[in-house]
Amino acid sequence: MIPDEPLVLGIETSCDETGVGIVRGHTLLADAVASSVDQHARFGGVVPEVASRAHLEAMVPTIQRACDTAGIALSDVDAIAVTHGPGLAGALLVGVASAKALALSLGKPIYGVNHLAAHVAVDQLEHGALPEPCLALLVSGGHSSLLRVTDITGTDRGVDPMGATIDDAAGEAFDKVARLLGLPFPGGPHIDRVAREGNQVAIDFPRGLTSRRDLERHRFDFSFSGLKTAVARWVEARERSGEPVPVADVAASFQEAVCDVLVRKALDAAATEGIEDLMIGGGVAANSRLRAMAEERATKLGIRVRVPRPGLCTDNGAMVAALGSTMVARGRTPSSLDLPADSSLPVTDVLAV
Amino acid sequence: MLLAFDTASPTVTVALHDGSDVVASATATTAMKHGEQLAPLIEQVLASAGARPADLTAIAVGAGPGPFTGLRVGLVTARTMGHVLGIAVHGVCSLDALAIEAVETGAVDGDFLVATDARRKEVYLASYDGRGVRTSEPVVDRPAALATDRPVVGEGAALYPDAFPAGREPLRPDAAWLARAVAAERVALLAPEPLYLRRPDAEIPQAPKAVLSDVAPTP
């Protein structure tokens, strides 16, 4: 750790996690997260108003916890970074307002950053400076994107979308299939766990947007809605025929279909662009099968795979701080104090003006 | 120095009080956009009084009731600033600031009510005595259910004149009056907790819908 690297505090409140991270350069000092996930479980999805209320209650205690863990005083911080989009509007606003209050009270610059780019930047905390260019596959309950990253701070279209989901996000499909199988919310970790006992080739579920015709128009796009329906039909048919549903086999076969499409398209994109580094981030990157499959297939193509540890893949403040730290290091102009929360912020807008 | 602000109405309002009177204040010219406007207005108010954040000794914040999204912007800003600066943060019922202003400007004489816009065709309402002391907990309901011929201050009366025929200004909270009310110890100081008065809208989902038609295909 170089002592004069910037000390940055990052705030993330785009969904149901109140995250406050503190980094110095590429070194992670604290990653405090308060989650309201338990309050949403019985609704089968995140309820925006419930999430916003929880952010307000958790905000200051989480800032305090991050400072305690990092062993720093707030006055030591060189800059504040905050997710200003995309995400749930009311939830984002709590973090943005708190970040502004910090910047204003401390007299320090604020960087309003893009949540998706932060998911990519977080890898620097684990594997050091991001290779640029790299190809980023971001998969979570809210997003499924393939990004060509030539400058993670976004200059000159440095974060360029090559493809995205045309319907459900990958994580959403995990949640819906989990519910169908009677597994708890959020579905990802439960499917992953149950799938280990199952046979991934037991059922041949469809791979969305992989037919020759689809590839012409949607070569790097994803679709998980048809897969979700196929799983629902299969399970329902079983139930109607009075046979037990082989939960582990369904989970494993579904997971295999999702991972197969994600990895296949990501590697196709990397090969097409001549990019040798693939970064996988977002909550679904915590999936053990996705990691294993990506490693295995990428190695054969001479492509290196970088996946942060699961705790850094889900939404957190450290990823925001990591991107903020890069903004400071590259001398980017801080955002204005009137920066908005933008629920539909495009991925190409990495830093708010 | 006391910094006061309120975001429980469509108007963002900020004021600075030096112990004897309000030394600077600002009210947003654009309605809504609380998250964008509050911090720059605080910065502007401090600068126009030649004050720095470190000069602040306390913060008073409107705790609602009011539209939730804006309300939270004010509360999280107050809590965060209070935490950084190590100063007290007081919540004040946003209707109380309107009541004090109404009394001090002679808009009312004797008992009265304050009603603000709660959206969804409802109002937030509380009752006050002639000195502006609140005599009931704020409630949220349909105007028809709260209708009265007594004087009613606030936007709720202006929006629903059939229910509140004796409506009058002021319409929305003004941080200058919030600051004066707190400095003069004329309002109850609360924890900086939001007065939501409503539970979040959320529905527990039904069992997954069937996707099959009458005849089940072979799996």
Ligand SMILES: [Zn+2]
């Ligand atoms: Zn995310």
